[in-house]
Amino acid sequence: MTQVTQFMRVDLTEVEPGVIHGRADRAEHLTKPDGAMRVGPLLTMLDYAGGLCGGLASLPDGWVVSTNLAARFVAPARHGPFRIEASVLRVGRNNVVTAVALYDEGADDALVASGVLTSAVLVPENGPPQWERPLRLVNLTPSGPQPDLTEWLRLRAIDGGVEIPLDDRFRNPWGILHGGVVATIVDLAAGGNTTDVVLHFLAPNRIGPVQAIATPVGERSDGTVQRVEVRDIGADRVTAVAIVTSL
């Protein structure tokens, strides 16, 4: 479990081959001023559960890295506990597709988000991670006050978007910026009220700082459509592109 997923306070359980369920409580440090959970942590939960689901489906030879996450939010996550469900839709030679969904059990099990995570299958240099099956990953971080998400990220507003340092706390086991953090800064760059996101991970963020810049594309009756570009400034390259609809 990474520091990112510990901070997001999510537990995952493999309930059967090809199916992962997750659970997370509403956490004050992950909420917006209106009391609803921020979209970034919810996307992190979807990416985490979907990625693990796809990774387990790629064993014994390979493991996965997220290549794109598309999700639609249909209700705010206000109550909790939240249930995350991930299930494999397709396992191919090069990629794995998983359906992901998030429900608010405290709101009559209302659907909060529905999406799909696509992951590329890779063969890690030192082999894929070893897991005891069925897999159970429990967040052991003691409950208690935590810094607010934006403070924890050391987020800085810049012209048209946001910037974070590539702190070691934000890296995944492969040493690159966690996909959930990328999704989080995409949401924050777009204004923090995302209802629809399509996020393509194009290259790893290794050096930092990492910037997300939002450009409006159009206005509609359900919000503003924006293009968000993520760059690893230290590596001088675009690392992700997203299309975001936000209120």
Place this chain on the structure above:
Amino acid sequence: MTTAYPPPHHLLWDLRLRFAHDDDNASRAWMPVTPEVCGDDGSVRAGALTTLVDVISGGLAARAAQPNWIATADLTLHMTGRAANGEVEARARVLRAGRTTVVLEIDVVDERERTVAVATSSFAVLPRRDINPDISERTAGSFAPPDGAALRVPYADQLGIRVLDAAAGVVEVPVTDWSRNSMGAFQGGAVGAVLEAAAEAALRTASNSPLVVTDLHVTYLSFGRVGPLQTRTEVLAADADRGVATVALFDTGAEMRTTTTARVVATRSLL
């Protein structure tokens, strides 16, 4: 053996698509906005645009992946404006061309340079097979419709889409030579028109409002080769202003195999 694609009577001709491949990293394509590709709000439909986007993406991704071939993995489209006449232009560029994946971004603009839609697509890179078209000689302007090719009925009707149960979002479509792709399966962009028809029927019924499909997140899982293809729709949310549905597409002639899954958003007309 290399197969000539598309055949003489095919949706790519009848939509009167034109292409210009600028280089290995960018392509442009144009589609006339005729009444046959417009919805009842008089504006070009998302399902017609997904066809335009899929075709230009496929061509560019195939070039980016040479000498290998590609299969569409997913396609997303978000409409931000309307086009009721003239022509729309799709401008595609490569975001990433890797060993296993090609990712593209596509802007669709009208004749006044206003953005009508933004789209993305990604492709799995596959080893080339003999049946894959040879695109090495295709250059700018070489892919243009023959004289006389045109849609004479609405695009959805020409595809053969039949609404079986509007409230449940169940529609059916045959797989014909007119709608096959270069791999012999139902054309990936035309899938967008089928998903649009299913979601729109269900969301209009659920909302009692003339919602128009504006967003499609399409994930391709397998080819629809046999047919007829049939949808199953779940309405996730619907009110007078917007609706969200998931739509799955099955190949009823291939043991109900799921070929596609999608999330579809409909809003009030972009008028």
